[in-house]
Structure formats: structure tokens, C-alpha cells
Amino acid sequence: xxxxxxxxxxxxxxxxxxxxxxxxxxxxxxxxxxxxxxxxxxxxxxxxxxxxxxxxxxxxxxxxxxxxxxxxxxxxxxxxxxxxxxxxxxxxxxxxxxxxxxxxxxxxxxxxxxxxxxxxxxxxxxxxxxxxxxxxxxxxxxxxxxxxxxxxxxxxxxxxxxxxxxxxxxxxxxxxxxxxxxxxxxxxxxxxxxxxxxxxxxxxxxxxxxxxxxxxxxxxxxxxxxxxxxxxxxxxxxxxxxxx
Numbered sequence: 190x191x192x193x194x195x196x197x198x199x200x201x202x203x204x205x206x207x208x209x210x211x212x213x214x215x216x217x218x219x220x221x222x223x224x225x226x227x228x229x230x231x232x233x234x235x236x237x238x239x240x241x242x243x244x245x246x247x248x249x250x251x252x253x254x255x256x257x258x259x260x261x262x263x264x265x266x267x268x269x270x271x272x273x274x275x276x277x278x279x280x281x282x283x284x285x286x287x288x289x290x291x292x293x294x295x296x297x298x299x300x301x302x303x304x305x306x307x308x309x310x311x312x313x314x315x316x317x318x319x320x321x322x323x324x325x326x327x328x329x330x331x332x333x334x335x336x337x338x339x340x341x342x343x344x345x346x347x348x349x350x351x352x353x354x355x356x357x358x359x360x361x362x363x364x365x366x367x368x369x370x371x372x373x374x375x376x377x378x379x380x381x382x383x384x385x386x387x388x389x390x391x392x393x394x395x396x397x398x399x400x401x402x403x404x405x406x407x408x409x410x411x412x413x414x415x416x417x418x419x420x421x422x423x424x425x426x427x428x429x430x431x432x433x
Contacts (some may be wrong), residue, residue: 211322215364215379218336219312222248228272230263232383233319234390237264243283252306281305325366330364331377333393335395337406339412342388344421346380349388351419372406
């Protein structure tokens with residue numbers, strides 16, 4: 190086995206990431222992962238993910254950072270069923286995320302320790318769910334037949350959940366809200382924390398929508414986003430006022 194020059198083998202210390210209890214969390218609709226999409230950005234409790242499809246069709250969820258120099262995997266490409274980093278082209282396979290090839294050293298046997306940090310991923314009812322640790326059982330059932338849109342909401346998960354609960358939505362499972370309607374259609378909402386003040390709201394319908402009703406459904410979702418952000422702004426204003 191050949192040794193790489195020190196300046197080419199500088200690795201990022203990934204031992205600071207401690208495993209958290211396993212729980213499926215919604216990340217993005219499965220239709221977002223297509224062969225032409227390459228590596229797609231997602232989020233898990235504020236942490237960036239690199240998502241892509243393996244040659245066998247399975248969803249892959251990795252930390253969005255190459256272990257060599259830290260470049261985002263989402264700036265890379267999927268080549269021959271592997272993710273190639275956009276910086277030096279290091280190639281990582283599906284499953285365990287092991288590095289299989291380093292273009293600058295084509296004859297080298299790559300150390301088995303060089304791996305992308307991987308997460309557990311599964312598809313259920315058209316949604317990709319991710320967990321940091323193994324989970325016993327499947328993701329919670331949503332009953333959704335059609336995912337119609339994902340909205341970015343400038344608010345905290347707690348604020349969004351509280352406002353939706355006040356509007357009659359109920360928590361069917363962690364990150365899953367049901368019992369409401371969007372544009373007159375029974376709907377389910379999934380919440381993904383993208384950052385401290387940013388939530389991705391995935392809206393799905395229990396029944397297949399009438400295409401003619403889609404414009405009013407999208408309009409209703411835009412109004413919902415405005416209401417959720419307005420309530421979050423009011424909460425912030427009230428908190429600041431109480432401190433004065």
C-alpha cells in the first residue's frame with residue numbers, strides 16, 4: 190500500500206459527532222431523488238445532508254462533507270454509482286460510504302478508514318426519512334397519497350407546531366401533523382428543521398388532488414406560510430417587548 194503525501198491526506202476530525210438516539214425524521218419527498226438530480230441537499234435537525242440514489246435505487250443520506258478537505262458532497266457528482274467529491278474527485282460508494290478511489294493515486298489501495306459519515310435512510314409513502322442511529326420499525330404512517338409542495342418557513346419548529354395546533358392540526362407522530370385541510374382537501378404536514386429559524390414544511394394530501402384544484406391548493410399553502418411566519422414574528426416582538 191502506498192502512503193499519500195501528508196498535505197493530500199489531511200483528514201477532518203469527525204470523532205466529535207456523538208450518536209443520538211435513533212428516530213426517523215422526514216427529510217424530503219422521494220421524487221426529489223432522481224438519477225438526473227445527482228447529489229441533493231437535505232437537512233436533519235439543522236445539519237446538512239447529502240442525499241442521492243444508489244445503483245440499486247436505495248436512498249443514501251450522508252453528512253454533507255467530504256472527509257478529505259470538507260467540501261460539500263452536494264458540489265460533487267454521481268459517477269458510475271458512486272459520489273465523486275467536487276474538489277479532488279475522491280470517490281465514495283453507497284452503503285458504508287467507503288472511499289474506493291483517489292484519482293491522484295490510481296494505483297493506491299485506499300485505507301478502509303476513509304469513509305463518508307453515513308446515516309440510516311428509508312423511503313415510506315413517498316417521503317425519505319433519515320435517522321442518525323438504527324431504528325426498530327418503520328417511519329410513522331402518514332396516509333399521504335400525493336406530496337404537493339415543500340415550503341420554507343422562517344420560524345422555529347416549536348412556533349410552527351404551536352400555531353398549527355391552535356388552528357386545529359394534531360400531532361399524529363413526532364414531526365407529523367394531521368387533521369387539517371389545505372384548500373379544502375384533507376392534508377398532512379411534516380416538519381423538518383433546516384436551521385434554528387428555518388423549518389421545511391412538507392405538505393401532502395390524503396387523496397389524489399383534482400388537477401383543476403392545484404392552483405387553490407398552492408395558494409392556500411402560501412397563505413399558511415404567511416400566517417406561520419406572522420405568528421413567529423409576533424412571538425419575537427412580544428418577547429422583546431417584555432424584556433424592555
